[in-house]
Amino acid sequence: MYEELESNFFLIVKLNKAKAFGLVFDAYWNALYKQAYKKVHCNDLAQDLVQDVFVSLWDKIELLDAERSVLAYLFAILRNKILKLYEKDEIRLRYALSVTSSASPSDVHSQNTLLEKELKAIIDIEVARMPIRMKEIYMLKKEDDLSIKQIAEDLSLSEQTVKNQLQMAYQRLRTKIKNYDSSLALLALFIAKHL
Known part of the structure; x- marks a missing residue:
C-alpha cells in the first residue's frame, strides 16, 4: 500500500491536494505518532507534534520533491520539531536561571x-x-x-x-x-x- 501511495502521490497532489493529503494522513499518522511518543513519552505532546507535522505538509505539499519519499519527509519534519521542543525546554531553564541569578538577595x-x-x-x-x-x-x-x-x-x-x-x-x-x-x-x- 505504501509503495503505491508513494508512487502515485505526486500525481494525486496535482489532481486533488485534499485527497492526497488525506491518503498520506491515513497511511502515516500512526507511524509518526509512535515515533513521537517514543521520543517524548507523552500522549498529548506526541499528538500535537504529529498534528504540526501534517500542518507543515499541508503548507508545502505542492512544493515537495518528486524524487523524495513522503514518509521520509514527514519523519524529517517530526525529528526537527522534536529537536526544537528540546531546545525550547533548555532555553526556558536558562532564562529561569538567569532571572534567579540577577535578582536581589532579599528575594x-x-x-x-x-x-x-x-x-x-x-x-x-x-x-x-x-x-x-x-x-x-x-x-x-x-x-x-x-x-x-x-x-x-x-x-x-x-x-x-x-x-x-x-x-x-x-x-x-x-x-x-x-x-x-x-x-x-x-x-x-x-x-x-x-x-
Missing part, C-alpha cells in the same frame, strides 16, 4: 521557589522520557517510598536489577541537569530524591 526565597519549580519540571520531563520499566521502578521508590526489596518482590525482579535501574535513572537525571548548569547538579539530586 532569595522566591529564587529558590522558582529554581525548584524549574528543576522539578526538568526532572518530570526526564522521568516521563525514561523507559517504562525504569520509570516504574523510579516512581515506586520515589512516590511510594518502597524499599528495593519491596520493589523487587512486587515486580518479580532481582534486587540487583532494581538497583541497576535506579542507578541508571539517577544518572539520567544527573546528566540532564548537568547539561543546563553543572552547579545545579547537587541541588537537582537533592530535589529528585525528595520529590
